[in-house]
Amino acid sequence: MSTDDPVELQRLRWRCRRGLLELDIVLGRFVQHRYPTLNEAQRVVFDELLDLADNDLWNMVTGNKELTQAHQREVLDWLKQA
Numbered sequence: 001m002s003t004d005d006p007v008e009l010q011r012l013r014w015r016c017r018r019g020l021l022e023l024d025i026v027l028g029r030f031v032q033h034r035y036p037t038l039n040e041a042q043r044v045v046f047d048e049l050l051d052l053a054d055n056d057l058w059n060m061v062t063g064n065k066e067l068t069q070a071h072q073r074e075v076l077d078w079l080k081q082a
Helices: 006-015 021-033 040-051 054-060 070-079
Strands: none
Touching: 006 021, 021 054, 021 070, 040 054, 040 070, 054 070
């Protein structure tokens, strides 16, 4: 997905809306500041992380749950910084 496409970017932002306000904030900041710089492989990993349940993703972002997929570490670390 290209961040030049406003429709695709809006779909991504909508997909980042979650049931946890804290997760909404982290994902929103990530999409605004970091997502445009991701390569295609990193965007696929971000998409995989978005497939996780809210609580699982939040627990991984906060470090309360261990990452199960090593290839997701880089993107998860960036989410933690958001």
